[in-house]
Amino acid sequence: MxxxxxxxxxxxxxxxxxxxxxxxxxxxxxxxxxxxxxxxxxxxxxxxxxxxxxxxxxxxxxxxxxxxxxxxxxxxxxxxxxxxxAGETFDPAESRQRFSIAVTDYVELICMPSLLDRLSQHAPGIGIDIRHLSPTLPAEALDKSELDLVLGRFDDVPARFARQHWMSETLQLAVQRDHPQVDGPPDLERFLALRHLWVHGGQTRGMVDQWLGEQGLSRQILYTTPNYLQAAHIVAGSELVAVLPTQLARHFARLLPLNLFDLPFALGPFHLEIVHLAQRQRDPALQWLIVEIQAVAEGARHA
CATH class of the missing domain: 1.10.10.10 (Winged helix-like DNA-binding domain superfamily/Winged helix DNA-binding domain)
Structure with a gap:
């Protein structure tokens, strides 16, 4: 042609x-x-x-x-x-742009309220469309510009995407406040004896079960769900326990009858990243939004 x-x-x-x-x-x-x-x-x-x-x-x-x-x-x-x-300035205060972002319900809870507060002050016309984030990087949706960026934890990111560290997170054990078997930080033996809820997020194995498997150990998982927010409510109303991201666990411990304990083994932190098409590193609107999202994480670290 x-x-x-x-x-x-x-x-x-x-x-x-x-x-x-x-x-x-x-x-x-x-x-x-x-x-x-x-x-x-x-x-x-x-x-x-x-x-x-x-x-x-x-x-x-x-x-x-x-x-x-x-x-x-x-x-x-x-x-x-x-x-x-190129060469044009981006004015967030006057912009009416909409951004599509893929996140888990956990990341939406810890990030979006603060981000929306910042936008209401500095960019009231900007809109956000949230999409559910699957366990694997939604590369095709990013390639097609159906998504502007994603916030999550990824192992493999192709070279055509830019990735930036957003925040690091740890895990804690959440239990019902009056749990009959947990009146203090559990040791490993007690942890394994408890009845567990696992938020799988579409994964076949999480950090906890990977570590336990390496030690030749396993725990009782009686309930699985893809939803972090429902998990906290289920734990608060039952004798099931759950390992949750610390910020999420602390948020719900202020609202629900939950006690939080450190895990009886050292897993270290996991890391959340911002990922977008590398060719959009010159997109002033998207880069402005990324700076705002980074500021949310910075604010959470000092809260």
Whole structure:
């Protein structure tokens, strides 16, 4: 295909169609009429010799060719935007930008209230859309700009992503305040004898069970859940105990009848990171948001 004969505005239309999978919603996103978007789609189908999106019920399903083009087109549009914006100043006080961030419910609880407070003071027009974070890095969503950044704990991060340390966290044992078997810090034998709740977060094995396994030991896990916030309430109302991140455990110990104890073995801290596409390191809006998120962690360390 000769790029000289290709209307690059059509790429914006294709990007919107792939995001929305609906002509009407894509037209709204682009501030165009529905017939204009339909005409653009027909031109794209002719130029690329592919149907691109096929109607199935009320949705339009992307073809394999369209899916293969999605990430490269979105990346190219992002680079063009950044190049055109080079040298421009970002004014958070006037911005109406929305950011999509993937986090666990635990990170949302410890980060977002403070971040929203900072935004209300310095950037009242900026919006945040939170997505659930799976145990693995959502690389495809970052590549497609469906996510601006993620906050979490990751083992493997491909080189095309930038990663920054956000905060370090430790673990504590949370138990019901009047637990009949726990009236003080438990030793290892008592810890193993307790009935445990485990917040798995989609993982097959956590830090505690990995350490126990290395020692040839195991604990009784009678209840598993992906939800940290529900875990604290369940522990407060039952004889189950749970190992929780310290900041989360301390938060709920102020609200619920919980006692907190150090673990009877040394695990050390785990580390949470901010991850985003490396090519967006020149995006002034995103970098401003990262500085704000870093400030939240700094404030928590001194609280």
């Amino acid at each position: 000769n790029i000289a004969n290709f209307d690059l505005n059509l790429l914006r239309v294709l990007d919107a169609l792939l995001r929305e999978q609906n002509v009407s919603r894509a037209a709204e996103r682009l501030a165009l009429s529905q017939p204009a978007v339909s005409n653009a789609l027909n031109r794209l189908r002719e130029l690329l010799d592919d149907p691109l999106l096929v109607r199935i019920g009320r949705r339009m399903q992307p073809t394999p060719r369209a899916l293969a083009l999605e990430a490269p087109i979105r990346s190219a549009l992002r680079q063009i935007e950044q190049s055109l914006a």
